[in-house]
Amino acid sequence: MEVPVGFIAKLWNFVSFLPFFFLLFILGLVKAAIVSPVVVGIILVGNSAVILGLWPAHFVWTYYCVAKTKRLGLVLKVLVMMLLPVPLVLWPIIGILGNLLGGIGYGFFAPLIATFEAVGQNVADKFFHCFVDGCLSTLEGSCTVVRDFTDFCFHSYFSYMDDLSEEIPPDEKPMDIKLSKLPSCLLVALLGVPVDVLLITAVALWKSPSMLFKGWKRLLEDLIGREGPFLEAVCVPFAGLAIILWPLAVVGAVISAFLSSFFLGLYGGVIVHQEDSLLMGLAYVVAVVSLFDEYTNDLLYLREGSCFPRPRYHRNMSPSTGLERRKSIDSDKNDQKNGREGSYNSKLGREGSYNSKLVSERSRTLKWAIQQYAPMQVWDWLFKSCEVNGRQLLRDGLIDVKDIAECILKGKCKKLGIKLPAWCILQCLLASAKSESSGLVISDGMELTRSNWPRDKVFEWFIGPLLIMKEQIKGLQLDESEEICLRELIMGCNNEKPEDWNDTGFPSSDTVRRAQLQAIIRRLQGIVGTMSRIPTFTRRFKTLVKALCIEAIQTGILADDRIGRILKSRHGGKSFHGIGDRKDREEIEDKSGRRAYDSGNIV
Template identity: 75%
Template sequence: MEVPTGLSAKLCSFLSFLPFFFLLFILGILKAALVGPVVVGIILIGNSAVILGLWTAHFVWTYYCVVKTKKLGPVLKAVLLVSLPVPLALWPVFGIVGSLLGGVGYGFFVPLLATFEAVGENVTDKLYHCFLDGCWSTIKGGCMVVQDFTDFCFHSYFSYMDELIETVLPDEKPMDIKLSKLPSCLLASLIGVPVDMLLITTVALWKSPCMLFKGWKRLLEDLIGREGPFLERVCVPFAGLAIILWPLAVVGGVIGAIVSSFFLGLYSGVIVHQEGSLHLGLAYIVAVVSLFDEYVNDLLALREGSCLPRPKYRRNMSPSSERKKLGDNHIVNSKNGRDNPCTSKLISEKSRTMKWTIQQYKPMQVWDWLCKSCEVNGRILLRDGLITHEDIEECILRGNCKKLGIQLPAWSILQCLLESAKSNSSGLVISDGVELTRVNGPRDKVFEWFIEPLLIMKEQIKGLQLDENEEICLRELVMRGRNEKPEEWDDTEFASSDNVRRAQLQSIIRRQQGIVASMSRIPTFRRRFRNLVKVLYIEAIQNGASANHIGGILEARYGSKKWIQDEDRNNGDEGERSTYDNGNVV
C-alpha cells in the first residue's frame, strides 16, 4: 500500500478524500433517518412490553427467592428485603429509558457504519451495497435485540433465581454481614455516594477537553499521514467518521465515569465491613478519587500519578498495591519501583500500530467457534446415538433443552481441551490452525472469566495423560453420566479404577458444565442454540426412519417442515450458518 509522503502529497490525498467521505456520510445519515425510527419503535415497544408484562412476576419471585434462600444470612437477608423495593421500582424506568437510548444508537449508527463498510476492497457492486446495506438487516437486528432481551427476562433471570434457592452443602456457610457493623457501612455509603459522584464527575469534566483534542490530534495525524490503524486505504473513510463521532465517545466516557462513581462510592460500605473501621471507609472515599484521576492521566498520557491525596484504606495495603497496573504496556523501573515516563510514553505512542501486528480475536469470534463446534459435534453425537430423537423432541416441543444445552457444549469444550492437551499448546486449539492464548485472546473481562478456568483444566488434563480408551469413555460419560461420585463410574467401561483419578476427571466435567450453565444465561445463546437444534432436526430427518416420530409430531404441530426455513428467515440468522471443510469448522 503506497502511503503519501511529503506535505503536498498528503494535502492532495486529504483534499481528494473529502468529497468521497461527505457523500458517504450524507447517504448514511439519510439511511439512518429512514431506518432509525422503525428500529427505535421495535426495540422500545418490544422491550417495554416485556418489562411491564413481567414486572409483577419479577417482583414477587425476587422476594420469594430472597426469603427462601439459605445462602444468605439473616442480617443480609433482612437488609435486602428492606432495600429491594427501590431497585425493583426503578427497573421499569431504567429499562425503558435504556431501550430508548439503545434503540436510537443501534438504529442510527448501524446503517451509517454499513454505508462505509460497503466501500471495502472485498465488496463487489459497491454502489448497490452503499444504498441497501444496513437497512433491512438493521430492522431484523432490532427484532433480534427484542428476542434476546425476552430470553434474558424469561430464562436468564429465573435461572439466576433458581441458583439462589438451590440446596446448600452442609459445610457451606451463608453469606452474611455483622449487625454491629451495619450502621457504619450505611453511613460510609451515604457519605461516599454523593461525595464521589461530585468529585469524580468534576475530574471527568475537567479532563474531557484534553481527551477531545488529544483524540482529534491523533486521528488527524493518522488520517493525513496514513499511519496506525488507517494505513490501509479501506480504513480511511472510517478515520473521517471517527473524527466526526469522537465527541460522542468523549461524552460517553464522561457518562460512564458518572455512572461508575455511584458504585465506587457505594463500595465504601464494603470497605468498612471488610476492614472493620469507619475511618478506613472514609479514607477510601478520598483515595478512590485519586485513583480515578491517575487512571485518566495514564489513559491520556498526561503527567505521572495524581496530585490528589490518597490515604491508606486497607490495613495491609503495601505501597506497590496502591497503584493499579493499567494494561500490558505498564513499564516499571526495577531500581526504584517507579514508572519510566519516557518508556511509557514511547510505548503508548506505538501501541496502536503494534496491536495491529498481532491477530487479536474478538469475543464474537470465540462465540462463533463454540456455536459452530456444537453444530459439528451435534451431528457426530446424533450419528453415534449419544443424542436421541427424544432429546430433540424434548427441546423443540417442551422447551426443555437442559441436556442438549448443557452437555453438548460441555462435550465440545472437552474435545477442545483434549486436543489442546495432546498438541502441547500454550492455549486452546479451537480449530485447524487457530490457537487461542492469553496473548491473542479477547480483552473482554467476561470471556476472561470463561477462558482462564479452561486453560487451567487443560493443564490438569495434560497432567493426567489420558490414554485413547479413557478419552473415548470420557466423551460418553459427559453425555450420559451423572459425574458426581467416583463410584458412579463402576458400571462403566472407564479403564482406570483409581478413585482419585476419577474424582479429578469428574471435577473437570462438573466445572465445564458449570461454565456452560453460566454461558447459557447470555441472551444470544438461546437464540443461536435454537437454530442449532433445527439443524439437528434436519439431520435426524435425513437419517431416515429414526426421525419419523419427530417429523410426525412437528408436522402435526407446525403444519409443514418448512417451519425451519420460515423461522430462519424471521430470525435473520442466515449469516450464522457454519462452513465445513471435510468435517472441520473453518
C-alpha cells in the same frame, strides 16, 4: 497500499478524501432517518411489552428466591428484602428508557456505519451496496435484539434466581452483616455518595478537554498521514466519521464517570464492614478519588500518579499518595544517576513498555488487527463445533432424541444445552493437551493463544479456567480408552457424585484419578451453564437443535409427525431438505463472509 510521503501528498490525500466522505455521510444520514423510527418502534414496543408483562413474575420470584436462599444470613436477608422494592420499581422505568436510547442509537448508527462499510476493498458493486446496506439488516437486527432480550428475561433471569435459591455446601458459610456495624456502614455510604459524585465528576469534566483534543489529534494524524489502523483501509473513511462522533464518546465517558461514582461512594460502606473501622471507610471515600484520577491519567497518557491524597483504607496496604509516588520516582532517577539502578529499573521498564505501546499503536495496521480473534469468531466456532459434532453424536446414539423433542416442543433445552457444548469443549481440551500448543487448538491450523485471543475481560474469565483444565488433563496423561469413555460419560452420566461412575466401565480403578476427572467435567459443565445464560446462546442453540432435529428426521432416527408438522409450519410448508443445511448454517456464518463450515476440520 502506499502511505503518502511529504506534506503536499498528505494534503492532497486529505482534500480528495473530504468530498467522498461527506457524500457517504449524507447518504448514511438519509438512510438512518428512514430506518431509525421503525427500529425504535420495534425495540421500544417489543422490549417494553416484555418488561411490563414479566414485571409481576420478576417481582414475586425475586422475593421468593431471596426469602428461600441460604446464601444470605438473616440480617442481610432482611435488609435486602427491605431494599428490594427500590430496584424492582425502578426497573420498568430504567428498562424502557434504556431501550428507547438504545433503539435510537442502533437505528441511527447501524445504517450510517453500513454505508461506509459498503465501500470496503472486498465489496463488489459498491454503488448498489451504498444504498442498500444497513436498511433491511438493521430491521432484522432490531428483531433479534427483542428476541435476545426476551430470552434474557425468560431464561437467564430465572436461571440466576434458581442458583441463588439452591442449597449451599455444608462447609460454606452464608454471607451476613453484623447489626453493630450497620450504622457505621450507612453513615459512610451516605457521606461517600455526595463527596465522591462531586469530586469524581469534577475530575472527569476537568480531564474531558484533554480527552477531546488528544483524541482529535490522534485521529487527524491517522487521517492525514494514512497511518495507524487506517493504513490498509484507505477507501473506508471511518477516520472522518470518528472525528465527527468523538465528542459523543467524550460525553459518554463523562456520563459513565458520573454514574459509576454513585457505586464507588456506596462501596465505602462495604469497606467499613470488611475492616470493622469507620475511619477506614472514610479513608476510602478520599482514596477512591485519587484512584480515579490516576486511572484517567494513565488512560490519557498524562503525568504519573495523582495529586490527590490516598490514605490507607485496608490494614494490609501501605499508606501512599500521588505526591509521594512522584517523589519516589524522582528519587529513583537520582539513584540511577548515582549508580543505584535497583528501583529505577522497574520504572524504566514501565516507561519502555509505555513507549513501545505508543510505537506499536501508531505502526500497527488493519491486517494485524484482523489476526486477533474477536469474541464473535470464538462464539461461532463453538456453535459450528456443536453442529458438526452433534450430528455425529446423534448417529452414534449419544444424543437422546427425547432431549431434542423436548427442546423443540417444550422449549426445555437446559440438559442438551449444557452437555453438547461441554462435550465439544472437552474434545478441544483433549486435542490441545496432546499438542504442544500453549493455548487451545480449536480446528486445523487455528490456535487460540494469549497472543491472539480477544482482548475482552469477560472472555478471559471463561478462557482462563479452560487453560488450567487443559494442563490438568495433560498432567493426567489419559490413554485412548479413557478418552473415549470420558466422552461417553459427559453425555450420558450426571457426574455429580463419585458413585455415578461405578457401573460405567471406566478403564481406571484409581479413585483419585476418577475424582479429578469428575471435578474437571463438573467445572466444565458449570462454565457452559454460565455461558448458556447469555441471550444469544439460547437463540443460536435452539437454531442448532432444529438443525439436529431435521437431521434425525431425514436419517430416520426420529419419526415424530407432530415435530414434523411444527417444523413445516414454521417454514411455510417447505420440505425438510435444505432447511437445516442452508438457513441454520447462515445463523452461524461469521461476519467476514466466509462460511465457517468450509474452514477445515472441527476439534
